[in-house]
Amino acid sequence: MxxxxxxxxxxxxxxxxxxxxxxxxxxxxxxxxxxxxxxxxxxxxxxxxxxxxxxxxxxxxxxxxxxxxxxxxxxxxxxxxxxxxxxxxxxxxxxxxxxxxxxxxxxxxxxxxxxxxxxxxxxxxxxxxxxxxxxxxxxxxxxxxxxxxxxxxxxxxxxxxxxxxxxxxxxxxxxxxxxxxxxxxxxxxxxxxxxxxxxxxxxxxxxxxxxxxxxxxxxxxxxxxxxxxxxxxxxxxxxxxxxxxxxxxxxxxxxxxxxxxxxxxxxxxxxxxxxxxxxxxxxxxxxxxxxxxxxxxxxxxxxxxxxxxxxxxxxxxxxxxxxxxxxxxxxxxxxxxEPALPRPWRPVTEPADPELLALTGTWYWGAAPHTLRLAADRTLLLGPLGGAGRGSRFRPEADGTWTGLDGYYAGETLRLARRADGGVSHLDVATFVLTREPYEEGAPIPGGTRPWRHTTA
Incomplete structure (x- = not known):
């Protein structure tokens, strides 16, 4: 009441x-x-x-x-x-x-x-x-x-x-x-x-x-x-x-x-x-x-x-x-x-999928840092790490991909790109390549990558 x-x-x-x-x-x-x-x-x-x-x-x-x-x-x-x-x-x-x-x-x-x-x-x-x-x-x-x-x-x-x-x-x-x-x-x-x-x-x-x-x-x-x-x-x-x-x-x-x-x-x-x-x-x-x-x-x-x-x-x-x-x-x-009280935080009770848990953390879209979080029901939350940027919630699909639910990537597909040994090399989000390091060397980024340096000379 x-x-x-x-x-x-x-x-x-x-x-x-x-x-x-x-x-x-x-x-x-x-x-x-x-x-x-x-x-x-x-x-x-x-x-x-x-x-x-x-x-x-x-x-x-x-x-x-x-x-x-x-x-x-x-x-x-x-x-x-x-x-x-x-x-x-x-x-x-x-x-x-x-x-x-x-x-x-x-x-x-x-x-x-x-x-x-x-x-x-x-x-x-x-x-x-x-x-x-x-x-x-x-x-x-x-x-x-x-x-x-x-x-x-x-x-x-x-x-x-x-x-x-x-x-x-x-x-x-x-x-x-x-x-x-x-x-x-x-x-x-x-x-x-x-x-x-x-x-x-x-x-x-x-x-x-x-x-x-x-x-x-x-x-x-x-x-x-x-x-x-x-x-x-x-x-x-x-x-x-x-x-x-x-x-x-x-x-x-x-x-x-x-x-x-x-x-x-x-x-x-x-x-x-x-x-x-x-x-x-x-x-x-x-x-x-x-x-x-x-x-x-x-x-x-x-x-x-x-x-x-x-x-x-x-x-x-x-x-x-x-x-x-x-x-x-x-x-x-x-x-x-009577402002609404935030819903209480509750942990997920089921054991987390180790592979999905390993995906969480920082990923880079070019040089822009983003975070990937794991929510309930294998949902992934992608967003910029501070400042403005593109982000979306992604719903898991039966084929191992995720579909964007909102934001810039609404309706778009997130895929895990794998190396020959089966490990995840990068994320493919509607063709954008997200890597663990900024412009990671060897990543399949169109146009390639160059060495980082301190001067433009």
């Missing part, structure tokens, strides 16, 4: 958001190391006070759940992110767009389906997938830039249904929601749930919003959920809690959280991964999650994997508090009041 001073600061932020945002109700939750540690709410006393079990419509927070389904298909080898959609789902207007582009909103596909306004229109009036977009389906060249697309996620939901042979929501229930313990996340509202409201911009009066079923567009924003359920999702997206290693591997979740082109620049503060948004705060913290809105509701889930913290904010108003900012503030408050 949290300290009383932390809880008071969290409640103050929630109360301020409800008051300044003029929302009938606002409920929030904080999750730490996979566990729900705090919930709080404020309401206008015009209806029942919300609880962590009260459903709100979550809008586009439906999208990361659909993305989890798609990544499961990829991990099973049924699809590839580089596959064009048309390879698996025929008869759409976006068959040339790749699955990865659709997930990351870089396909250039139209943001919205053809009219009328889909969020407020009964689903039975929606066009089918073959006629989802009016005119030219691609508004921008594919792969060039980020262009948020609700339409893309309608197609991704249809992809899941096609590959699995069942509706996307049935698959979602069995493969994602139930394993994550999200039993109160549903297509349609189930009591207790909050009514959706619009607040007049210039007067303190309300108008009830319609609760439409969105049909074809449902994978883009249909779901209802609770603070307690979304706390589980937030922990999962951050790599904590139940479902990690079962619903998706930790490696796949990390892949989803990586910022993708074209917003992955040095000065970015908002980027997109595979089905999730990435917000970089002023102090350099990267938060992963998603926002959501539908008529009568706004919602946000954010997680800080580094701090092992997450936050959920739900409000039942069409235009109200900046819920993503509030969620980020809740994470900041906890980190300021």
């Amino acid at each position: 949290l300290l009383p001073t932390t809880e008071r600061a969290l409640l103050h932020r929630v109360a301020t958001a409800q008051s300044e945002g003029r929302t009938p109700t606002l409920t929030a939750a904080v999750v730490r190391e996979g566990e729900l540690v705090w919930t709080g709410s404020r309401h206008a006393e015009t209806g029942p006070e919300p609880t962590p079990d009260t459903q709100y419509r979550i809008g586009s927070i439906t999208k990361p759940l659909v993305a989890v389904q798609v990544m499961r298909l990829r991990d099973e080898g049924l699809i590839d992110l580089a596959d064009p959609l048309g390879k698996h789902l025929r008869g759409t207007q976006a068959g040339a767009a790749t699955i990865g582009q659709l997930l990351s909103h870089t396909s250039g596909l139209a943001a919205e389906p053809r009219g009328p306004w889909w969020e407020r229109t009964p689903g039975e009036l929606r066009p089918d997938l073959a006629d989802l977009v009016e005119g030219q389906p691609l508004r921008l060249p594919a792969g060039r830039r980020h262009h948020y697309s609700n339409t893309a996620y309608a197609l991704l939901g249809a992809l899941v249904a096609e590959v699995r042979g069942s509706s996307w929501d049935v698959v979602l229930r069995g493969e994602v929601l139930e394993p994550l313990g999200m039993h109160r996340t549903t297509l349609s509202p189930e009591a207790p749930y909050a009514a959706g409201w619009a607040v007049h911009p210039w007067a303190d009066v309300l108008q009830e919003e319609p609760l439409t079923e969105t049909g074809t567009m449902a994978p883009a924003g249909q779901l209802w959920s609770t603070a307690a359920d979304l706390a589980r999702l937030t922990a999962f997206l951050g790599g904590e809690g139940i479902g990690v290693g079962h619903v998706l591997s930790a490696e796949t979740l990390e892949e989803m959280r990586r910022p993708l082109a074209p917003q992955a620049f040095e000065d970015w503060n908002l980027a997109w991964g595979l089905g999730v948004s990435l917000l970089r705060t002023s102090d350099g913290r990267v938060l992963v999650g998603h926002g959501g809105s539908m008529p009568g509701f706004v919602a946000a889930v954010l997680s800080s994997p580094t701090d092992r913290l997450g936050a959920v904010v739900l409000a039942n108003v069409t235009s109200g508090p900046p819920v993503s900012g509030v969620a980020a503030d809740l994470i900041r408050i906890v980190t300021e009041h």
Whole structure:
């Protein structure tokens, strides 16, 4: 649990958001190391006070759940992110767009389906997938830039249904929601749930919003959920809690959280991964999650994997508090009041492979010293010895090589080059030669090596 001073600061932020945002109700939750540690709410006393079990419509927070389904298909080898959609789902207007582009909103596909306004229109009036977009389906060249697309996620939901042979929501229930313990996340509202409201911009009066079923567009924003359920999702997206290693591997979740082109620049503060948004705060913290809105509701889930913290904010108003900012503030408050303790160091209990242990220590890329460390499960950690330089984690493969997981060498291969006697002569990392001594004499370095000397004369 949290300290009383932390809880008071969290409640103050929630109360301020409800008051300044003029929302009938606002409920929030904080999750730490996979566990729900705090919930709080404020309401206008015009209806029942919300609880962590009260459903709100979550809008586009439906999208990361659909993305989890798609990544499961990829991990099973049924699809590839580089596959064009048309390879698996025929008869759409976006068959040339790749699955990865659709997930990351870089396909250039139209943001919205053809009219009328889909969020407020009964689903039975929606066009089918073959006629989802009016005119030219691609508004921008594919792969060039980020262009948020609700339409893309309608197609991704249809992809899941096609590959699995069942509706996307049935698959979602069995493969994602139930394993994550999200039993109160549903297509349609189930009591207790909050009514959706619009607040007049210039007067303190309300108008009830319609609760439409969105049909074809449902994978883009249909779901209802609770603070307690979304706390589980937030922990999962951050790599904590139940479902990690079962619903998706930790490696796949990390892949989803990586910022993708074209917003992955040095000065970015908002980027997109595979089905999730990435917000970089002023102090350099990267938060992963998603926002959501539908008529009568706004919602946000954010997680800080580094701090092992997450936050959920739900409000039942069409235009109200900046819920993503509030969620980020809740994470900041906890980190300021109760910073996360480093995980305890623990030694590997199994005997170390003598050959791998002998590889550890200093290696030289030319004259630049690097260190190689051995981690659990035969993982190798290569990095510069002080200063800037290239480094990566490397995952062992069955053929005796290692594959880079991040950094400059992500996806590249590390090999052990051996002498005639079987000993390791050097490391080959994506063709770069790393030796035990700077420009080691006799090493197969392109261009050869020269004697070291004290003068250039």
